[in-house]
Amino acid sequence: MIEVNDLKKSFGDLHILKGITTKIEKGEKVVVIGPSGSGKSTFLRCLNRLEQPTSGSIIFEGEDLTKASEKRLYEIREKMGMVFQHFHLFPHLSIIRNLTLAPVKLGLMSQAEAEKSARAMLKKVGLADKENAFPNQLSGGQKQRIAIARALVMNPDVMLFDEPTSALDPEMVGEVLNLMKQLADEGMTMVVVTHEMGFAREVASRVVFIDQGVIAEENTPEEFFTNPQNPRLQQFLSKVL
């Protein structure tokens, strides 16, 4: 579904990604971990070209994103949901309008269709009673569940999660992870950058360790956590587990 070939990204002289090659199959749940500054978030943000890669290619459903026109890029992004660390809900809109804005303004659904779909999504994330609330009336965990619902209304083929629980109070991490687990069980293709090792172990079909701008190791969660090969990974795991 997503093929990444020799992806490089530099900010001036700072080389963040130094050649990443990997393939994400349909239905896979890839969890990306790594020390801060390793480039894992930049990697994720390159996948929908929120960051413009310096070189390399990203083939999504047969189409090279790095060569896509700007117009085409926005169309491709409709199929790639993204969830941010800081939610980025639209504070001036009610929850239901947060969910319906994109599908309606993009002409994908009528307002009525979008609202129907949004209500179904709110029910799914357990916040059906919040449709007329505003984002600043919600807790962090609720905001992130709404952000996930907002991405899901677009009916994406893949969901990208950029440290979705890092900005949450500890007691709210669980509700968001549970929702992500539920999504995974439903077969959603997911790429998740996170520090939640428990989630990686339980949900991932593959865990990728990015260190100093390269994939230092990738494996099934069992092998990855019980039998790490790369010394940097061994060191990293000894600190976080």
Place this chain on the structure above:
Amino acid sequence: MSDLMDKIHSTFIEGDRWKYLTNGLKTTLIITFFAVLLGMVLGFLIAIVRATHDKTGKMKIANFFAKIYLTVIRGTPVMVQLLIIYYVIFASVRIDKTFVGILAFGLNSAAYVAEIFRSGIMSIDNGQFEAGASLGLNYRKTMMYIIMPQAFKNVLPALGNECIVLLKETSVAGYIALEDLTKGGDIIRSVTYEAFLPLIAVALIYLIIVMFLTMLVSRLERRLAKSDRG
């Protein structure tokens, strides 16, 4: 006491001189109103150019001219701009002075409004742009539906203050012989040789309007603050 009444009578009532003030006020309000409109529209467009350039690196040429415009307008006194527009640009045409006033004050205000709008746009967290983009909304749609409504709300008080400043600035309109409120008071002074009453009256009228507008702005601010708290 009767002395004061006599003076008031001779200053305002005799020869219907109060009409200088009311007609002047009318002119001041007309100029302010249309100058605010012109300033808002033009300022908004300039802000879009500037913000789009800052955010995306596009519109380089338009941004270049916008910057020159802002530098020149904000770097010279509004009175000089008024004189140049009337005596230089429209030197050889007969033209309605009120129109010249509207144009001069509107063009001037646009520069300040542009920077107010731009700061409003730039104050919106970049994550809002990214959230829009990640949902497939292009720059224009993200601007229109996500950024602008928030930015506009944030700058409403500043825009209100700009209106107040503009109202007071129009008092130099007399320099092109426009009979605005200030000029009206001054005409009375030159006819009656009585300076105190007409000028104080003019000051009071400005003060009352400004206090009224200030009250509207602060009421607006309170309303916005309330909706921020949810």
